[in-house]
Amino acid sequence: MKKFIFMNIKTYVALGACVFASCFVAVAAGSGFVVSDEGQSSPSGNVITVQTNRLGAEIHPTMYGVFFEDINYGADGGLYAELVKNRSFEFTPDHFMGWHMFGNVALRNDGLFERNPHYVRLGSSGHSDKWTGIQNEGFFGIGLKRDAEYRFSVWARVPDGKPVNLLVQFIDQNTNEEHQEFAQTTVLIDSKEWKLYEVIIKSPRTVAKANLRIFLTDERRRSGGDSTVDLEHVSLFPVDTWMGERNGMRKDLVQALYDMRPGVFRFPGGCIVEGTDLATRYQWKNTVGPVENRPINENRWEYTFNYRFFPDYFQSGGLGFYEYFLLSEQIGAEPLPVLNVGMACQYQNWDKESAHVPCNEADLQPFIDDCIDLVEFANGGVETEWGKVRAEMGHPEPFNMKYLAIGNEQWGEFYFERLKFFVEAMRKAHPEIKIIGTSGPNSEGKDFDMGWQAMREQKADLVDEHFYRPVDWFKNSMYRYDDYDRSGPAVFAGEYACHDKGKKWNHAGASIYEAAFMTTLERNADIVHMATYAPLFAHVEGWQWRPDLIWFDNLRCAKSVSYYVQQMYACNRGTHVLPTTMLTPTPKGEDGLFASAVWDAEAEEYIIKVINTSDKTLPVKIQLEGVKKVAAKARMITLNCSDYDLDNSVDNPNAVLPCESEVATSGNGIEAKVPAKHFVLYRVSK
Ligand code: AHR
Numbered sequence: 001m002k003k004f005i006f007m008n009i010k011t012y013v014a015l016g017a018c019v020f021a022s023c024f025v026a027v028a029a030g031s032g033f034v035v036s037d038e039g040q041s042s043p044s045g046n047v048i049t050v051q052t053n054r055l056g057a058e059i060h061p062t063m064y065g066v067f068f069e070d071i072n073y074g075a076d077g078g079l080y081a082e083l084v085k086n087r088s089f090e091f092t093p094d095h096f097m098g099w100h101m102f103g104n105v106a107l108r109n110d111g112l113f114e115r116n117p118h119y120v121r122l123g124s125s126g127h128s129d130k131w132t133g134i135q136n137e138g139f140f141g142i143g144l145k146r147d148a149e150y151r152f153s154v155w156a157r158v159p160d161g162k163p164v165n166l167l168v169q170f171i172d173q174n175t176n177e178e179h180q181e182f183a184q185t186t187v188l189i190d191s192k193e194w195k196l197y198e199v200i201i202k203s204p205r206t207v208a209k210a211n212l213r214i215f216l217t218d219e220r221r222r223s224g225g226d227s228t229v230d231l232e233h234v235s236l237f238p239v240d241t242w243m244g245e246r247n248g249m250r251k252d253l254v255q256a257l258y259d260m261r262p263g264v265f266r267f268p269g270g271c272i273v274e275g276t277d278l279a280t281r282y283q284w285k286n287t288v289g290p291v292e293n294r295p296i297n298e299n300r301w302e303y304t305f306n307y308r309f310f311p312d313y314f315q316s317g318g319l320g321f322y323e324y325f326l327l328s329e330q331i332g333a334e335p336l337p338v339l340n341v342g343m344a345c346q347y348q349n350w351d352k353e354s355a356h357v358p359c360n361e362a363d364l365q366p367f368i369d370d371c372i373d374l375v376e377f378a379n380g381g382v383e384t385e386w387g388k389v390r391a392e393m394g395h396p397e398p399f400n401m402k403y404l405a406i407g408n409e410q411w412g413e414f415y416f417e418r419l420k421f422f423v424e425a426m427r428k429a430h431p432e433i434k435i436i437g438t439s440g441p442n443s444e445g446k447d448f449d450m451g452w453q454a455m456r457e458q459k460a461d462l463v464d465e466h467f468y469r470p471v472d473w474f475k476n477s478m479y480r481y482d483d484y485d486r487s488g489p490a491v492f493a494g495e496y497a498c499h500d501k502g503k504k505w506n507h508a509g510a511s512i513y514e515a516a517f518m519t520t521l522e523r524n525a526d527i528v529h530m531a532t533y534a535p536l537f538a539h540v541e542g543w544q545w546r547p548d549l550i551w552f553d554n555l556r557c558a559k560s561v562s563y564y565v566q567q568m569y570a571c572n573r574g575t576h577v578l579p580t581t582m583l584t585p586t587p588k589g590e591d592g593l594f595a596s597a598v599w600d601a602e603a604e605e606y607i608i609k610v611i612n613t614s615d616k617t618l619p620v621k622i623q624l625e626g627v628k629k630v631a632a633k634a635r636m637i638t639l640n641c642s643d644y645d646l647d648n649s650v651d652n653p654n655a656v657l658p659c660e661s662e663v664a665t666s667g668n669g670i671e672a673k674v675p676a677k678h679f680v681l682y683r684v685s686k
Contacts, residue, residue, distance in 0.1 A: 045619030047583040050597040050608060050669075053626035056577030057526030059598060062264040062334050064570035065532045066257055067495060068324075069270030070315055071301045071545055072538035077139030078552065079537060080319040081250045083150070083236040084136045084212060085312060089118040090296045097312050103132025103216070111232050112155065112194045115286075115295040119155075119232035122216040128223045133215040135171070136234065140541040141209025143554025144170055149239040151246070152212075153198035155232040155292065156189045163190040164227040167215040168199065172207055181213070186221065189229050200239060208554045212236055233292045243330055247291050247318060252557050253537065256550050258331045260567045264530050265333035266405070266494060267324045272315070273338050273408045274345040276300045277355065281340045284374060287320025288389055294320060300345070301544045308544045322390065325378055325399040334402060336436070336530075337374060341407035342367045342418045347441070359417050368425045371404060375430045403434045409466055409495075411440030411447045416454040423458050434461035436492055443467035443477075456488040462529060464494035470501045474513040475613075478589050481524035491527055495534035497547055497562065506547040508656055508677070509644030511561040515679040516611040518569050519596040525577050533566055540650055551650060558653040561646075564639055568658060568681055572607045572637075574598030580608075593618050593674070606630075606684045612674040623669040627686055634670060635683040636663040642677040 068074065076082065085098035095107050095118055103125035111119040125132045136142070144150065152168050165188055169181040182205055187197050203210075214234070216224035241248025242255070268282050275281030286295050294317035302313035321337065328335035342357035342364045349355035357363050373386050378401035380387030390396070406422045407415055419437060426435060437460035439451035448465075455463045467473070481491065498510040498517075514533070521528045538548035549566065551558045559567075578597040585591060592614030598607050606627075612618050624630060639658045648655050663670060665684065674680050 045621065046585070046591070046593055048595045048597075048608065048610065048620060048622045049581045049583070050606060050622065050624050051579045051581075051626060052599070052606060052624050054579050055599060056579055058576055059522070059525040059573055060263070060529040061573075062530045063521070063525060063528070063573055064260075064566060065262040065264030065266065065333055065336075065530055066260065066536055066549075067266040067270075067532035067534045068268065068536050069534070070268060070272055070299060070319070071270060071535050072548060073139060073313065073542035074535070074537035074539075075319045076314065076316050077542060078539055079249050079253050080316070081237050081241045081248050082316065082318055083138050083142045083238075084234055085139050086136075086314070087235050087316070088113070088116040088233050088292070088296065089120060090116050091312065091314050092298075098137055100135040100137070101133075102135070103130055105132060105134060108230070113232070113293045115293050116233070119230055121159075121228060121230050122224070123228045124224065124226045128225065131215055131223050133213060134231070134234075135211050135213040137211055138209075139554070140539065141554055142170075142212060142236070144203040144205075144207050144210045145555065146203060146206045149200050149202050151198055151200055151235075151237045151239050152185075152187070153196060153233075153235045154187070155194055155196055157191055157194045157230050158189050158228065159192065159230060160228055161192045162227055163188055163219075164224060164229045165189075165217045165219055165221065166229070167217045167221055168201065169213045169215070170201065170203055170207070171211050171213045172209075173211050174209070182207070186217070194230075194232070206555065245326075247323065249319070249323070249327065253550065253552060254327065254331065256557060256559055256563070260563070260570050262331060262333040262570060263573070264336050264403075264532065265324070265328040265331065266336040266338060266532055268321075269338060270408060270535075271304075271345050271347070272300055273340050274343060275340075276348050277344050278357065281344065282315075284321040284337070284339070284370065287317040288322050288377065288393065291318050294318065305544055310542060310544070313542070321374070321377065322393045322395070325401070326395065329399060335378070335399060336403045336405060337401070338405040338408055339371050339374065340367060341410060341415065341422060343407065343410060343414060346410055346412075346414070353414060356414060356418070359414070361421050364418060364421050368422055371406065371422060371426055372429045374404070375401060375433060401433070403436060403462075405436035405438070405464055405494075407438050409441050410438050411442075411451055416458070419454075419458060423460070436460065436462045436464050437489070438464040438466075438494075441466050443469055443473070452488070460489045462490045462492045464492045466495040466534075467493075468495070468497050468499050468534075470499055471510065471513055474498050474517050475589075478516055478520055478594055480517075480520050481528055482520065484524065484527050486527055490529040492529065493521060493531035495532065497533055499547070503645075504546055506551075506560045506562065506647040507645050508561040508641035508647060510547065511565050512611065512613050512641035512677050512679060514562055515565040515568075515639070515641075516594040516613050518565070519594045519609060519611065522569070522596040522598065522609070523577060523580070533562060553650050556650040556653070558648045558650045560648055561639070561641060561656045564656070564658050565679060568637060568639060568679065569609070572600075572609070572681055572683065574607045575601040578606065591618065593620070600683075603683070604685060608682045608684065610674055610680045610682075612676060612678050612680075615676045617673050617675045619671075619673050621669065621671050622682065623667075624684065625668075627668045630665045630668055631685045632665060633662045634665050634685075636661050637681045639679040640675070640677070641679065642675065644677070
């Protein structure tokens with residue numbers, strides 16, 4: 001087992017002054033630290049020695065990934081590019097949520113999609129000057145971009161066989177101009193039977209909060225007279241989605257994910273996997289097949305915090321398991337689905353055994369079947385029941401799923417007892433799948449220890465740890481994984497973020513601690529195989545939880561400083577850990593300097609990450625032991641987190657960006673001064 005040994009030089013070093021007296025060091029017996037004579041100091045301040053000839057553990061390609069949950073309008077209203085809210089009129093208790101109706105509009109429930117039976121009937125208003133129609137407000141408005149094309153589609157029929165024209169408009173309800181509509185087209189509905197109609201509309205302008213208005217008209221675009229039309233699944237998508245998929249994702253948001261080069265993609269949650277009660281848990285089988293027939297589900301983040309309440313927050317299922325697998329493939333990440341273990345959210349049900357499925361094989365079987373069938377859906381041949389569903393959706397090739405998390409953030413005996421049945425069945429049916437269990441919501445303590453113990457006993461392959469913790473916790477956890485037991489399951493740091501006390505929102509001052517903390521993930525890549533920050537996305541008008549990695553409104557997105565921290569690690573993952581020692585003037589970590597190093601066998605480069613969390617510039621000498629001389633110049637990427645309260649926003653997305661430059665090397669390494677609250681990364685070649 002490799003060990004990262006820190007050495008302590010008791011000597012005062014003139015920090016920031018670039019003048020260092022020479023330092024005599026000696027190992028203090030039994031302490032594991034190196035100490036120096038008083039009055040002497042290191043010639044170069046902190047000495048980071050990278051042992052290039054002692055290749056350490058391989059770094060798993062899954063090491064840095066993303067965790068997606070439909071929280072903060074991350075899916076509907078976010079990543080999922082559908083612009084119409086409540087497109088199937090299934091929201092409850094108000095089936096017209098998100099819609100304004102005018103004239104003669106009636107809700108009916110004998111539609112053609114059995115799992116979404118509601119639709120609207122538009123009929124005569126009784127007077128030619130009274131208009132009948134419907135208008136959708138979108139998610140915090142509908143964001144439209146100038147010259148972009150949008151695909152309007154609707155399932156419709158004319159029950160009496162008399163053709164009608166739908167006048168479909170993009171409107172700005174708040175304008176003072178003569179016309180509210182700024183783009184419009186007509187769609188002729190001429191079939192007595194339900195049929196899908198669609199038309200492309202180009203937007204002549206950029207509007208962040210447009211509405212979609214549909215008038216029932218006659219052939220001359222006048223009020224619809226005595227005509228009748230039925231409308232179902234009213235939809236509007238940008239044509240230009242990620243990779244042009246019809247049921248697609250918002251391009252800028254997927255691009256942000258892609259640019260992180262994530263190694264793993266965990267989905268779909270989070271607490272939504274569990275549901276506040278079992279009836280509202282996430283059920284993947286409801287999210288595959290034709291989108292029109294995927295039943296909606298309430299989103300528990302609608303009401304989890306009554307001080308940030310969103311009655312219109314539902315899951316359309318449009319971003320379902322097929323789309324998640326496809327997205328994983330498209331962004332080059334291993335898919336990591338999370339399924340329900342027969343338990344409703346423990347946070348909301350505490351010790352209520354009755355909230356969960358009775359703990360016996362028969363009652364748990366449908367949940368176990370969900371796991372086994374999911375493997376078939378993802379990997380099975382096209383002749384299998386679920387493989388066929390995948391193939392019919394457009395992906396006959398398997399998705400090559402390798403991991404399955406069973407349970408989200410569970411703890412205690414309720415969980416352990418249920419998990420047993422799942423593990424047994426999965427090992428029998430699919431021994432090739434790696435099973436991920438959980439250690440619950442705590443980063444340490446009794447429940448956490450019990451969780452790990454149970455996961456060891458049940459031989460889980462990985463344990464999903466969660467820690468949303470304050471700065472102090474991060475400060476004290478910079479070596480968290482150095483002493484982890486190497487004989488049991490590996491670690492998946494599945495949800496984590498630095499939540500600064502009194503500042504539970506994004507800011508650079510917290511992100512720098514995440515950067516420093518990640519050195520312990522990296523150094524311990526033999527035991528830590530995956531790590532994902534959480535949550536991922538947040539709509540600026542619809543968030544329930546902060547901080548988040550990527551913020552967006554209807555038109556723009558902003559990558560947080562924490563995003564850039566993640567990106568710097570993920571894009572500079574390397575292939576092997578390099579044992580690294582650091583000679584510092586204070587005990588381990590006390591001066592706020594942290595480092596780790598890896599070898600990138602493909603690029604043939606050494607990557608050294610140095611994080612200065614302190615308030616002072618720290619001189620650093622990096623030496624690559626085993627290399628005589630490195631190339632004259634190294635690549636350097638710097639993330640300046642010194643403006644503590646600053647972060648990027650949709651209005652100012654470039655406030656804090658990583659900067660790339662070249663730096664001159666010296667001998668077998670680099671001598672540098674790392675400014676306060678900076679994350680500096682070097683790529684050095686021989
Ligand atoms: O990421 C937000 C929530 O935090 C997740 O849904 C849950 O797993 C955790 O409690």
